[in-house]
Amino acid sequence: MSLKRQVASSLFWVALSQLFGSGLTLVTSLIVAKLLGPAALGLVGMAGLAIAALQYFQNIGFDAALIYRRDEVENASHTAFVTVIASSLVVYLTAVLAAPWVALFFREPAVTPILRVLALTILISSVGRVPAILMERELNFRRRILPELTANAIGSGTAIALALSGVGVWSLVWGQLIGTTLASALVWFVTSWRPRLRFRPQLARELFHYGKHIVGSQTLIFLITNVDNAVVGRYAGDAALGFYSFAYNLSNRPATQIASVLTRVMFPALAKLSSSAVEAAEARARYYMTIVHYVTWLTAPIAAATILFAPEFIYGLYGPEWAPAITPLQLLAIYGFVRSIAANMGSVLRAMGKPHWLTAIAIWRLATMLATLYPVTKLWGITGVSWLSAIVAVVDFVISATLVGKVVDAPWRAYARILIPTLAAALVAGLLAHWLYPFLPLAKTAWRLLAAGVVLVILYGALVWLADARLRAAVAAGFAYLRRWYRRC
Template identity: 30%
Template sequence: MGPKSKIQRLIKRLIPSGGVAERAVKSGIWMAGQNAFGRVLQLVMLIILARLIGPSEVGLMGIALLTLSGVRKFTKMGLNSQLIQQVDSNVDAYLNTTWLLEIARGVVIFTVLFVAAPFIAQVFDTPRATDMIRVIGLSPLILGLQNPGVVYFSKNLDFHKRFVYYLSGQVVQLTVAVGFALYEPTAWAFILGFVSGDLMMLVLSYALHEYRPWPSFDRSKAGELINYGKWLTASSILYWLYSEGDDAFIGWLLTPAALGFYQYAYQFSNAPATEIAQVVSSVMFPALSKLKEDTSKLREAYLQTLRVTAFVSFPAAMGILIISPSFVQVFLGPEWEQMIPVMQILAIFGLLRAISKTFGPLWKAIGRPDYITKLSFIRVVLLAIFIWPATEAYGIVGTALVVTGIFIFPMMPMDMYLTVKAIDGTFTQVLRELVYPLFASGAMAAVGWYTASLLDVPPIVELPLLIVLGVVVYGVLVLFLESQFNWGVRQNFETVLSSIRA
């Protein structure tokens, strides 16, 4: 059997099928692949743009993205979450209404951004951002027109189709952005790439799913969808305030260049956490929604998810903490070195964020999305209290310390309390899944830090050496903990492999 036939056979095996557990595992593999490839494409684009257009232009494109993200979050209705959460496998009766609601939302967002763009640019003291904000406002208008049938990619755990749908948009975005930056090295390269990627996803939404929407509106179904989504709308607004409010504050108080440093530090330090969180939330929510009636199965599924999340996110965060100086010097250049301490602090934030992303899907699956909203409100209040004095005193380092510190306490303890309550479990069960990877990755980081202090080699040599050393040390410690304390990671991998072979 040739290599091509083997690849085709593997892909066929990975197409989600079987029971909920098997479909969830296979979907997780597709989602992990999607996010890994997607993140690589995005980081490659960001690295190239950093070299071509510089921190100030990066900050300018960041202002346009912040504005779009804010309006999107303030108008999010959570329609797809309601359709995924429903027990019924067929939700066709809702799709036309969903489609019209999303189109209306897209029109509203575009109109608001077009009218408000000059005022927003004035707030950030960047007149050039006006036209960029208007053009990037086309994105929600384009995506509002996409086929609502794509919700079945998540609802039915058909993530192989979502893989093609999402990555094709990322490839187009990278190609257009880099191509334009080579011609004209300005923030416009990213803006045009962003919109082009959305156009590709619009086309593929109709190519990959057979459903064809028609303009018909059902008021009762719209009311049902909006009633469920009200908590998600509120939590979406609060999420923007605490996840991107720090970016907006830096752009307003400091400079576009400072915003560029902070956003890049976040992007690169949180890349693993972002992808882990995306896989977890996308696969975990529909899978747990199918198990919500059986508490013991729900608890088991959640703890296994937490174990895998912690197994990957702990070493990723600790590794970034150690390699940040050499990474920035090799890939971004000397003008970006101001972001190194921020990147190291935000690596810890990324770890906490990845772990916390296992909480939200669980709460939504059991019908308590209000938990997300209420906790987000507390986080926003704390951020509003501390961010100004910290940023004024220590710049973007102070901002990073506040964002991370709030997550450590009091948010994480409260998150864990509600999660233990939701699965009818104990704190010991949850903490057990965190202790082993904390020990292994902590020891890995200590060895890496000590080695880095001894090395006297160029950054381009130091970086791969530290990465290889970290992988080896963490791997050895994982094998030790698994053999001596029955961690449970081997069982998780055996489940994945058996699902692939099935």
């Protein structure tokens, strides 16, 4: 199968997984937030913050190193398997021992048992990590995705059922634990690779030499994207963190999940190009700008809808007690949109052997956040934190795009040709849909919001269709592919 067809197939399966998984997660979050309230979400957010921090040290960058590696992949895989499990055990024990200190930091004793149970996900997920990465390396996302789909469905269903049964905050904990266990177990049913307890120090050093930059940049990115949660939870309390994390997840999940579909496929695809094709430079630029185009098409209307309809959504579905989440929801939609585009820049730099550039960008962002976050939080609360996150994300986009332009042919005029008409179409469609919203003949807010969303999508699609020749060509190619597939069936 050609690389182009591999990429197309991978995009389909990853999109299916992300759409299904993120949809379930979003529905679960909305239902559980309604049932449990912001304080419970804040408690799980505090424990989840610690777990997410420790997970960056779980595979010590070996996943990206395996995808990038050119030789001795089989032996490197066995070495990575042993190393990842060993490091995960250390990280798990660290989480268990550090749980009381995390609770002390947040001034919430209830965080200790929650964190200790959630820490099991670190150990459990390590068992299936390497075979999953090997499937991604070969762009075999069809098999890679099946365990994710099953685990997401059962984990989300468990969390909702337990929340409805009155289990409280533990419904989210057990849902995550069951989902992680299933995902790690089921991956072994779809892969033919079997590990050997073989460890080669030289291969481990080579994997770590590449992976250390990934760990460094990812750890810094984690700190950047979560230091706000830590400061809000510490100085504003669990309820404020519940409002903020609710707004963050709701505004960021659609945009970042769509971007993740493309990013997961883009890195291994570009890594293959960077080592084989003579015309790789042109191919990389073409793939990259196509991805930027697709991400912008999909995420611009989501950001516009979130910004314009946030008050109607919060007041109509959650009531005035959730009003503090409205402005953060709107501001973080800008953050999510910019982040969705910038996320693909990291794939380019990693595939081109420039992970240290990502580390440098992340250091700048972290320094900026650390210098400004505390005074902003004390003066303006979660609204100020949301403004800060949006501004830093825009500046980061400018820096990242400049660096990407040094390794692929991606000038600023290429971004302008994509962003300006797409954002204009999303804004016009969003404003028209928002103007029509009060006149929609539907009594329930949920149905009215859904109808307004349909109107926005139709208007946006029509405007972009008229303005964007590439969209028309892509749709035509998609229908042609479906016709060929139908004839073969």
